[in-house]
Amino acid sequence: MILYLFPRGGQFKFEFSKGKVWQYPDYYAPFDFSIQKSQAEINEDQEAVLTSVSPYLRIDLSVKDSVQVRYAKAFENTISLPEDQSQLDSLFEFGDLLLQRIYRYGVLPPSYLHQGNDLVFLIQDRTETQVRIDSLFRPESLFDFIATRVNQAGYTSYLESFQDMFFELITPNISLDQVFTDSAVQEAIQGISLSRGGVSAGELIIAKGDRVDEERFEKLQSLRSEYALQQSDQQSLWIVFGYSILIMLTFSLLFMFLYNYRLSIYENNKELTFIFLNILIVIAATTVVLNYNTTYVLAVPICILPLLIKTFFDARLGLFTHVLTVLLLGFVVPNSFEFVFLQIVAGIVTLQSVTQLHRRAQLFLSVGRIVGVYLIAYIAFTTVQEGSLFKVDVIPILLFLLNGLLMLFVQPLIYIYEKSFQLVSDVSLLELTDTHSALLKRLSDEAPGTFHHSIQVANLAEAAASEIGANTLLVRVGALYHDIGKLSAPNYFSENQTGSYSPHDALSPKESVQIILSHISDGVALAQKNNLPQRIIDFIQTHHGTTLVYYFYKKALEENKEAVAENDFRYSGPKPFSKEMAILMMADAVEAGSKSLKNPNSSEIESFVNTIIEDKKEAKQFHDAHITLAEIETVKRVLFQKLINVYQLRVEYPK
Numbered sequence: 015m016i017l018y019l020f021p022r023g024g025q026f027k028f029e030f031s032k033g034k035v036w037q038y039p040d041y042y043a044p045f046d047f048s049i050q051k052s053q054a055e056i057n058e059d060q061e062a063v064l065t066s067v068s069p070y071l072r073i074d075l076s077v078k079d080s081v082q083v084r085y086a087k088a089f090e091n092t093i094s095l096p097e098d099q100s101q102l103d104s105l106f107e108f109g110d111l112l113l114q115r116i117y118r119y120g121v122l123p124p125s126y127l128h129q130g131n132d133l134v135f136l137i138q139d140r141t142e143t144q145v146r147i148d149s150l151f152r153p154e155s156l157f158d159f160i161a162t163r164v165n166q167a168g169y170t171s172y173l174e175s176f177q178d179m180f181f182e183l184i185t186p187n188i189s190l191d192q193v194f195t196d197s198a199v200q201e202a203i204q205g206i207s208l209s210r211g212g213v214s215a216g217e218l219i220i221a222k223g224d225r226v227d228e229e230r231f232e233k234l235q236s237l238r239s240e241y242a243l244q245q246s247d248q249q250s251l252w253i254v255f256g257y258s259i260l261i262m263l264t265f266s267l268l269f270m271f272l273y274n275y276r277l278s279i280y281e282n283n284k285e286l287t288f289i290f291l292n293i294l295i296v297i298a299a300t301t302v303v304l305n306y307n308t309t310y311v312l313a314v315p316i317c318i319l320p321l322l323i324k325t326f327f328d329a330r331l332g333l334f335t336h337v338l339t340v341l342l343l344g345f346v347v348p349n350s351f352e353f354v355f356l357q358i359v360a361g362i363v364t365l366q367s368v369t370q371l372h373r374r375a376q377l378f379l380s381v382g383r384i385v386g387v388y389l390i391a392y393i394a395f396t397t398v399q400e401g402s403l404f405k406v407d408v409i410p411i412l413l414f415l416l417n418g419l420l421m422l423f424v425q426p427l428i429y430i431y432e433k434s435f436q437l438v439s440d441v442s443l444l445e446l447t448d449t450h451s452a453l454l455k456r457l458s459d460e461a462p463g464t465f466h467h468s469i470q471v472a473n474l475a476e477a478a479a480s481e482i483g484a485n486t487l488l489v490r491v492g493a494l495y496h497d498i499g500k501l502s503a504p505n506y507f508s509e510n511q512t513g514s515y516s517p518h519d520a521l522s523p524k525e526s527v528q529i530i531l532s533h534i535s536d537g538v539a540l541a542q543k544n545n546l547p548q549r550i551i552d553f554i555q556t557h558h559g560t561t562l563v564y565y566f567y568k569k570a571l572e573e574n575k576e577a578v579a580e581n582d583f584r585y586s587g588p589k590p591f592s593k594e595m596a597i598l599m600m601a602d603a604v605e606a607g608s609k610s611l612k613n614p615n616s617s618e619i620e621s622f623v624n625t626i627i628e629d630k631k632e633a634k635q636f637h638d639a640h641i642t643l644a645e646i647e648t649v650k651r652v653l654f655q656k657l658i659n660v661y662q663l664r665v666e667y668p669k
Contacts, residue, residue, distance in 0.1 A: 030226050312414060337358060443487045446491045463504075552592075
């Protein structure tokens with residue numbers, strides 16, 4: 015689909031920018047071509063055409079006839095009749111001649127705004143007459159004309175009467191014929207030449223070391239545009255072949271990155287579809303805008319792509335995807351180096367500034383930074399190209415501001431993608447932290463000990479995740495819901511038991527361990543029933559990994575060593591496969607085990623935390639979690655400090 019969107023014409027093989035030095039060998043015109051006018055020159059020509067076109071006005075003959083019929087009655091009702099009959103006839107004839115003079119061409123409506131030259135075409139029936147606009151009466155100048163004629167005729171005493179009469183009689187009878195006028199304007203615009211002068215084949219366009227000034231830049235721009243039109247059908251096939259290789263190479267790089275560093279995404283067709291769909295949308299939007307007007311490409315919010323990828327995955331994948339997409343667009347946009355530089359820099363700023371998208375103010379601040387980077391880079395490029403800071407065009411600045419406004423639509427886009435692809439963003443995670451939600455409220459009411467344990471684990475895990483740069487919001491939500499499976503049998507878990515009695519006393523070790531192990535599968539089923547995202551269900555499945563339920567295993571060994579199979583007392587897993595899941599496993603084990611400590615000192619707590627986590631390491635629970643040994647040590651330190659605070663102890667300093 016991207017190949018289909020790409021142009022079929024050839025690409026000019028030299029990259030150039032206004033104001034830079036031509037680093038290539040002397041370049042001669044390969045064929046004859048015309049120098050294209052700039053958009054500013056075309057706009058000037060169009061404005062000149064608009065002022066030179068004669069508009070078409072249409073005369074309504076019925077208005078004149080109607081006025082003529084009403085004149086006699088209006089004369090009798092308005093003019094004070096003199097005793098002398100000859101003077102009466104003279105006044106009547108004067109008014110009639112004045113009326114004929116006014117309607118010789120006609121009267122314009124008050125709303126008419128003249129555009130074009132001083133000549134207009136009057137359409138009467140099927141004939142056209144060209145007259146000056148001054149020959150037509152306007153309502154505001156009509157009464158001055160009447161006053162002049164009345165005074166000249168010596169009827170000054172009747173001036174007010176004539177003005178009152180004509181005020182009631184005169185009706186505009188000329189209107190603009192929009193169809194004819196628009197047709198004339200379009201015909202004139204189509205006659206505008208889009209080129210000025212030409213370059214002959216073999217003529218030197220620019221020599222090596224010359225600066226690309228305004229004149230040379232326009233010649234090179236014209237040649238680049240003409241170059242794409244000079245390709246034969248056979249050459250077009252080769253061009254398509256070349257584009258296909260470049261596109262396949264680009265996507266191969268993306269596949270390699272996903273395979274080596276994001277294998278879970280590589281194996282997930284839904285997530286791959288999401289990434290490729292957004293790449294396609296960005297490229298399609300850019301090419302559509304390019305086909306309409308190349309200037310408007312600056313308004314395309316390309317930085318939405320890395321923002322979306324970071325929201326649902328991570329910043330590294332967002333940057334990699336953004337860079338590859340911008341490189342693909344570099345094949346089709348004009349001034350590709352400037353475009354690629356602007357977009358890559360803006361993408362980096364996007365990924366570094368947008369850290370908490372669920373905070374509305376954060377999005378506005380980030381968009382402001384992105385627009386700021388666009389403006390700074392554009393002004394710098396313009397200064398280099400024009401050799402002056404005062405030649406910055408205001409149009410690109412407005413387009414960058416529009417770009418920023420369009421970036422704000424990322425919020426509804428995130429919501430749409432969440433529902434369409436069942437993905438999870440920070441906004442959804444934030445909603446899941448609400449402890450008054452139905453599921454967590456039920457956990458609080460039916461298993462208060464487990465609920466309190468989950469809150470404590472969430473606090474520990476969030477602090478540890480913040481220290482090593484993991485997703486704090488994700489690990490907190492995972493911790494809040496990791497033990498919801500205990501709702502199936504809350505009294506069989508020690509944190510919900512009161513007194514010394516335990517229901518496990520009446521059960522065999524095998525029966526007890528089945529209840530303990532089932533809180534994983536029960537939790538997954540309950541999460542799916544309540545439409546929790548898969549990313550949260552992963553925490554439920556992995557927070558115990560494949561560890562052993564050692565208490566009941568040892569109890570079973572004490573009862574009958576020969577009949578005990580270790581796998582019957584082991585969680586089915588899988589093991590944690592992200593940093594956040596590994597952090598939850600450590601925080602869960604430490605928080606649960608710390609309840610057995612009675613009045614510990616700091617040394618005992620440190621030894622306890624170290625023992626718990628080292629046991630997990632020896633059981634190889636962190637091998638798939640992409641967490642380093644240094645990060646595990648950092649998590650140990652944070653958990654130790656938090657438990658010190660819980661037990662309100664001071665660190666013992668050596669003597």
